[in-house]
Amino acid sequence: MAKQILLKNIEVPGLAGFDVYRRLGGYSAVEKALKGYTPDQVTDEVKKSGLKGRGGAGFPAGMKWSFIDKKSDNPRYFVCNFDESEPGTFKDRHIGQLNPHQLIEGMILGSYALGANAAYIYIRGELFYVLNIIEKAINEAYKNGFLGENILGSGYSLNLYCHPGAGAYICGEETALLESLEGKRGNPRIKPPFPAIVGLYGCPTVVNNVETIAALPWIVNNGGEAYAAIGTGASTGTKLISACGHINKPGIYEIELGLPVEEFIYSDEYCGGIRNGNSLKAVVAGGSSVPILPADLILKTAKGEPRLMSYESLAEGGFQTGTMLGSGGFIVMDHTTCIVKNLLTFARFYRHESCGQCSPCREGTGWMEKILMRIEGGQGTMKDINLLTDIAKNIEGNTICPLGDAAAWPVASAIRHFREEFEEHVKLQKCPF
Amino acid sequence: MPLLKVTIDNIEVEVEAGTTILNAARQIGGSVVPPAMCYYSKLEGSGGKCRTCLVKVAQGSAKDPRPMPKLVASCRTLVQDGMVVQNTTSPEVMEARGAITEFLLLNHPLDCPVCDQAGECHLQDLSYEHGLEETRTVEERRTFEPIDIGDKIKLHMTRCILCYRCVMVADQLTDQRVHGVLGRGDHCEISTHIVKAVDNDFSGNMIDVCPVGALTDQTFRFKSRVWFTKPFDAHRECSKCSGKTVLWMKGDEILRVTGRKDKYGELEEFICNSCRFEHKELNDWTVTGPRVIERHSVISQNHYETTAFSKLKKG
Numbered sequence: 009m010a011k012q013i014l015l016k017n018i019e020v021p022g023l024a025g026f027d028v029y030r031r032l033g034g035y036s037a038v039e040k041a042l043k044g045y046t047p048d049q050v051t052d053e054v055k056k057s058g059l060k061g062r063g064g065a066g067f068p069a070g071m072k073w074s075f076i077d078k079k080s081d082n083p084r085y086f087v088c089n090f091d092e093s094e095p096g097t098f099k100d101r102h103i104g105q106l107n108p109h110q111l112i113e114g115m116i117l118g119s120y121a122l123g124a125n126a127a128y129i130y131i132r133g134e135l136f137y138v139l140n141i142i143e144k145a146i147n148e149a150y151k152n153g154f155l156g157e158n159i160l161g162s163g164y165s166l167n168l169y170c171h172p173g174a175g176a177y178i179c180g181e182e183t184a185l186l187e188s189l190e191g192k193r194g195n196p197r198i199k200p201p202f203p204a205i206v207g208l209y210g211c212p213t214v215v216n217n218v219e220t221i222a223a224l225p226w227i228v229n230n231g232g233e234a235y236a237a238i239g240t241g242a243s244t245g246t247k248l249i250s251a252c253g254h255i256n257k258p259g260i261y262e263i264e265l266g267l268p269v270e271e272f273i274y275s276d277e278y279c280g281g282i283r284n285g286n287s288l289k290a291v292v293a294g295g296s297s298v299p300i301l302p303a304d305l306i307l308k309t310a311k312g313e314p315r316l317m318s319y320e321s322l323a324e325g326g327f328q329t330g331t332m333l334g335s336g337g338f339i340v341m342d343h344t345t346c347i348v349k350n351l352l353t354f355a356r357f358y359r360h361e362s363c364g365q366c367s368p369c370r371e372g373t374g375w376m377e378k379i380l381m382r383i384e385g386g387q388g389t390m391k392d393i394n395l396l397t398d399i400a401k402n403i404e405g406n407t408i409c410p411l412g413d414a415a416a417w418p419v420a421s422a423i424r425h426f427r428e429e430f431e432e433h434v435k436l437q438k439c440p441f
Numbered sequence: 442m443p444l445l446k447v448t449i450d451n452i453e454v455e456v457e458a459g460t461t462i463l464n465a466a467r468q469i470g471g472s473v474v475p476p477a478m479c480y481y482s483k484l485e486g487s488g489g490k491c492r493t494c495l496v497k498v499a500q501g502s503a504k505d506p507r508p509m510p511k512l513v514a515s516c517r518t519l520v521q522d523g524m525v526v527q528n529t530t531s532p533e534v535m536e537a538r539g540a541i542t543e544f545l546l547l548n549h550p551l552d553c554p555v556c557d558q559a560g561e562c563h564l565q566d567l568s569y570e571h572g573l574e575e576t577r578t579v580e581e582r583r584t585f586e587p588i589d590i591g592d593k594i595k596l597h598m599t600r601c602i603l604c605y606r607c608v609m610v611a612d613q614l615t616d617q618r619v620h621g622v623l624g625r626g627d628h629c630e631i632s633t634h635i636v637k638a639v640d641n642d643f644s645g646n647m648i649d650v651c652p653v654g655a656l657t658d659q660t661f662r663f664k665s666r667v668w669f670t671k672p673f674d675a676h677r678e679c680s681k682c683s684g685k686t687v688l689w690m691k692g693d694e695i696l697r698v699t700g701r702k703d704k705y706g707e708l709e710e711f712i713c714n715s716c717r718f719e720h721k722e723l724n725d726w727t728v729t730g731p732r733v734i735e736r737h738s739v740i741s742q743n744h745y746e747t748t749a750f751s752k753l754k755k756g
């Protein structure tokens with residue numbers, strides 16, 4: 009049985025209500041921290057835990073917190089990134105919907121550590137029903153004295169707000185999120201300065217993912233070292249994986265980091281193998297943005313070692329033969345899948361979601377989609393395949409925010425690993441699937 | 442404050458703290474200056490968007506000599522002491538600039554023959570210098586219907602590169618913002634939300650800050666190619682602005698009035714609509730001399746001989 013930190017009580021009926029959550033030990037971390045720890049001690053525990061950001065980039069959370077400008081006279085803000093919109097990623101919703109108090113408890117802990125007296129949960133607009141659940145939970149937390157003035161008599165005060173987006177993937181990029189939260193058009197900001205120095209309303213701000221924040225209560229309750237003992241050492245703790253595609257048991261799984269990919273795909277505890285006994289063709293391991301890998305490279309690294317579900321093992325081999333853990337959106341494709349068609353779907357998404365602020369992403373994403381549409385539709389040329397590689401290369405690294413990279417990597421990797429399939433589309437002048 | 446030393450394309454310059462790489466390069470001048478399509482020194486928050494000014498930072502600073510991992514927008518990256526920057530000396534930068542030019546032209550109509558901006562268009566200059574010889578796109582280009590922004594300004598969204606300069610003018614110079622960006626990605630559109638005219642004394646500056654032919658002067662539309670007109674510095678008493686302008690003349694006729702631009706195509710001062718649109722008679726103005734166009738572009742090929750000026754003086 010896998011370690012359960014985030015989903016331990018997830019199936020308990022009524023968990024979204026304050027009473028059930030509290031009865032199961034909820035808010036004990038807030039009591040522990042506010043009564044026994046200084047804010048810096050909370051930060052230290054998070055540093056010791058080795059917890060990495062679960063939003064996709066995998067930046068160590070404790071380190072990010074320590075960058076916050078504490079010399080500034082301005083107020084500080086803690087913001088939860090609940091914009092979850094990456095194709096294949098649907099893990100944060102699970103927490104928000106079924107265990108909102110765990111998120112709220114984490115928000116209180118993070119805000120306390122950072123010295124923030126106002127915090128925001130920025131939630132994807134399409135998740136309006138989750139917003140309602142969270143707002144109800146926030147009200148309960150206020151009523152029970154865990155939010156508001158002078159929490160538990162500690163002298164620490166916190167107001168927590170939940171704010172819906174209006175349907176833009178780009179608002180998951182943390183600086184676009186802050187712009188949107190300020191009521192502006194959600195264009196990513198040019199960095200530096202980073203939010204830890206100039207964030208919400210120009211004030212020092214930390215943005216963390218829902219899952220990152222939901223891990224905080226356990227870390228405070230059990231200690232950073234206990235968290236760090238789980239996993240591989242370099243990848244500590246547990247990770248939610250939202251598994252979808254051609255598997256027998258799609259769903260959300262909490263895994264201990266370091267689990268072999270093969271076990272994750274084939275064991276009955278997790279994905280339960282490929283549907284209809286089909287053979288595995290490819291996996292997109294961390295949400296639509298990360299490079300796609302063919303079956304042999306997702307199960308084993310180029311060196312022939314078993315590939316593990318961890319930051320370092322999935323990245324082994326760089327982009328030539330590796331990928332990224334990303335946000336944990338695990339998309340499995342069997343041999344009936346057309347890689348070109350799948351890529352076209354991704355490309356259409358990025359074109360639709362590009363904010364249009366910087367030229368490589370604005371123009372390049374649309375161009376790639378149009379070319380892929382032609383190839384899939386049987387009107388592509390061999391030249392188009394190289395052109396796609398070129399466009400992806402010209403976008404990558406040259407944009408304001410990583411959405412450009414996110415659009416370029418799937419294209420570059422699909423052609424790198426499945427070039428024959430593109431060529432077959434061109435030769436046959438139609439999709440072979 | 443001690444000055445910071447930065448080397449750009451092997452040329453060293455000392456600049457004040459807080460200077461961007463682009464402005465440090467402008468202090469050196471000449472070919473080390475990266476092109477800038479969206480940055481505008483007089484507009485707060487401008488820059489970073491078009492990516493034409495990307496450069497390579499080969500050494501971050503004297504203290505931390507590591508190179509920066511990606512190319513950076515020189516208009517938004519501050520100089521550090523001991524920084525080493527490569528612009529034209531880096532093949533990687535030149536390649537990226539070619540790529541950016543290709544992206545900017547991808548949906549551009551290439552209608553220079555009928556565009557009023559031709560001859561003083563930054564995109565035209567950029568593509569002469571960095572463009573590919575042949576287009577690699579066969580896709581249909583994005584098009585929009587031209588719209589009137591008030592009765593003096595025409596918006597050809599099809600030509601727009603979304604530099605946001607005009608939006609910033611609307612935001613920063615005019616007191617009531619009615620002009621923003623609608624939509625997303627390659628469907629973005631400069632808008633006046635949607636039909637409200639930009640009705641403000643300084644709105645005409647949007648035309649001058651536009652690097653391409655997206656915003657043009659309706660009072661000048663199709664009157665002449667710019668290279669057939671001759672620019673003269675002129676001024677008048679004005680209660681709203683400095684009254685210092687450039688008159689673009691054909692014979693004795695003033696075809697167009699604009700602000701005075703420096704060699705990077707930036708206005709020295711913003712001028713009011715009254716000077717720009719309503720004073721087209723020679724006796725409205727005191728003409729002081731021919732305008733030397735320093736910026737290297739199609740119009741600078743023209744000869745602004747003093748003879749034209751003396752003829753004008755004689756009347």
Ligand SMILES: Cc1cc2nc3c(=O)[nH]c(=O)nc-3n(C[C@H](O)[C@H](O)[C@H](O)COP(=O)(O)O)c2cc1C
Binds near residue numbers: 064065
């Ligand atoms: C285009 C784009 C979309 C993103 N969407 C999300 C998102 O929906 N949720 C999220 O937590 N992070 C998202 N991120 C990552 C955030 O910018 C940021 O790194 C993250 O919220 C930091 O939290 P973490 O350190 O806890 O992972 C996105 C990034 C980009 C470039």
